[in-house]
Amino acid sequence: MAPENSSEENNVYSEFYRISELFRTAFSQQKNNDAEFVDPDSQAIVPVPENQLSAAVAPPKRKYQQRSSELVRVMDLGVEDQRYFRDVVRKTRMIYDSLRVFAMAEDEKRRALGLTRRARGDLKASAVLRDRGMWLNRDKRIVGSIPGVYIGDLFFFRMELCVVGLHGQPQAGIDYVPASHSSNKEPIATSIIVSGGYEDDEDAGDVIIYTGHGGQDKHSRQCVHQKLEGGNLALERSMHYGIEVRVIRGFKYEGSASGKVYVYDGLYKIIDSWFDVGKSGFGVYKYKIIRMADQPAMGSAILRFAQNLRTNPLSVRPVGYVSLDISMKKENVPVLLYNDIDSNHDPMYYEYIVTTVFPPYAYHGGSSNGCDCVSLCMDDCACAMKNGGEFAYDQNGLLVRGKPLVFECGTGCRCPPSCRNRVSQKGVRNRFEVFRSRETGWGVRSLDLIQAGSFICEYAGIVLTREQSQIFTMNGDSLVYPNRFAERWSEWGDLSQIFTDYVRPSYPSIPPLDFAMDVSRMRNVACYMSHSSSPNVLVQFVLYDHNSVIFPHLMLFAMENIPPLRELSLDYGVADEWTGKLRICN
Structure with missing residues (x-):
């Protein structure tokens, strides 16, 4: 359920746009005379009734259905709205994590009995949530910030990005509305993942030279020319109409459950695109993407800063430490x-x-009745029975x-x-x-x-x-x-x-x-x-x-x-x- 209407909520979708006909007209004009067309906003973003605000983020439970092609931009959220959507995202992610851990624990029991092979808990959890209609942002495609997702939020699995609606592609690095499903018949990009998967990528943090997708072999080497289609065309169209894209960075991280971590780094604008010859000698599409101003610090930058603090805090912060x-x-x-x-x-x-200091009588006769397991404990040990x-x-x-x-298991256990x-x-x-x-x-x-x-x-x-x-x-x-x-x-x-x-x-x-x-x-x-x-x-x-x-x-x-x-x-x-x-x- 959405929160009760407030004065701020009336402005949640304050920026609405005319739909397909005007968009197609504008685009046809651009084809004829690209230099004469100037439109900083996308005509692909369409009006949505205000009473659908909560449904756009937290749709009711139902069987899985395809994502909507309707684009909206959420703006002017009040404090209570922000808390509400943050709580929706937090609870959904908690269910995802709980279900993933539970699925892995159940899988361990089955494998101990020789009933199944090792399964991916992250895939199981996302599939169950999808089948119960609990993936967020399925009714609308949100351009820009996702309500309830903060810059710096971390994800261990690609499928979790899909669950919260931050990036809807389990594998592809460009998420977009394809032309065949778009109400305006033109592809529009909404988010990208920057993970160094393309040899021609250049990532300087606030400025990214992003390589389009396609044309790679199984060793991630460019082997054919890229084409201006699919996600590549969607990025070009987003650049032309001034639509911002969400940037998620993925990289290896020691200690991560998946060996990688994905961090949401905020909104970027595509300011240039061109066709170039890549390092492997094949043609690739490149896009210059610049981070928009007045946003919190990038989560990836904080990760790097924290890593430096772990190794040598005084060199990073020479002033401020009272004790190490x-x-x-x-x-x-x-x-x-x-x-x-x-x-x-x-x-x-x-x-x-x-550790906590308890009264001495708390230990009287309490630590002797532990388990008798001589190796690793199983579910039939005495301590498991207590649980x-x-x-x-x-x-x-x-x-x-x-x-x-x-x-x-404690001091009385073997x-x-x-x-x-x-x-x-x-x-x-x-x-x-x-x-x-x-x-x-x-x-x-x-x-x-x-x-x-x-x-x-x-x-x-x-x-x-x-x-x-x-x-x-x-x-x-x-x-x-x-x-x-x-x-x-x-x-x-x-x-x-x-x-x-x-x-x-x-x-x-x-x-x-x-x-x-x-x-x-x-x-x-x-x-x-x-x-x-x-x-x-x-x-x-x-x-x-x-x-x-x-x-x-x-x-x-x-x-x-x-x-x-x-x-x-x-x-x-x-x-x-x-x-x-x-x-x-x-």
Whole structure:
């Protein structure tokens, strides 16, 4: 459902264009006298009723159908509209990621029984979403920005670009409306992928010399002349009518689930095109494409900047670093502290702890009843039985679905440290930076790309009983109440829109948490994460070093692909209504 109409919503489609007849007339004039025709806008973009705004982005569930040939440009979105569409995209991507991880986990079980060969989870997930009518932007072809998709958003799979409507071609680098399906009988390009697949490409960031498609052999070498048809002609027509194109860059990225990553870098204008002889001696079409002004920084540039920070932060930022490791080597990787705004060095004055400190009685008789697996654990091990007969993680350590509580193999188990059911207890694996922000105060961001479903870190503090917390509160100390965290774990792996018989996990169950965590003197990096009602991090309760269900660890997992240097956020459940920051004092 779309949000209720607002004053801004009336302007969402404020720029409408006359349709085919005028376009064909203008184009025929251009054929006769190209120098006399000047039209900065495309006559291919046609009016759409305002009440179809939500349907254009989130069409109702129905059987898969072909993409529309109707072109629209979405403009003047109000704040509430932006939040609405961002939420639509986030939820769709979460279902995609959850379904992909779930499909891979189910495939592992079948292969263990010798029933099937390895399948592509990304293809399965996209096919299921398509068949249920959950691909976005199918009713309209959007020119320019896609509502809810931000510059810098990262994607591990080409099919996910299709799911959100950013680029509708699973393989081709040019997405366009073909002449045979276009209402004006002319092809129009809407997006391109720049991945270095053509030897004649030149990519300088803001300026791209893009080579048209076609004419390559299986080794990606040009072997015949290109033709001015299909996507090549669509780019030329988009240039002539001043239509912007979305640019997605794809490149190899170590640690990516697919070996590659695709990043949306914003809108570009095609300003020139020509036919040239390429490096292989064959004719190719080339297009000079320039990035439009007044856009956020390119996601690909941020990726490169973060990579340089990981190797030598002081050479990239000679000023601003307060500490190169506030954990004092307690974490597996350093935790940086950065402040180029003021002289506040507050995080330096706390003792850093890696894991939560529980009362001694939480461990009484709780760690001895582990599994007896002598090698890698399978679904029939004792710890799997505690989790309802399945593990919470796939073979890559990704959370398959959120649960009220997850039992990991722990100190009482005989399985090796490499067991797939030992994920969160291994500690931090990404390089984090606590930074000072004018908007949110202290915040946390990663120098690494974090994949959806990945473990981030533990939210650590000193556990206090109800009586103890009352005394601390009287002294004005900072307390966090785990029972106030929003149950975002229920959203990860929620496939109720896919399976009609889906039931929200209720096992293993835990009683209401009746303790507080003191972070006034001892804390870790998680305590600096900001509050958000649309967070990218969830809290999953986990046990591994004891079996006292009233004292679980607060483990944090990524709800979406989190690009480097994007702030991490939690839904604390209770936030200050004036500042939006967590109110950790009672």
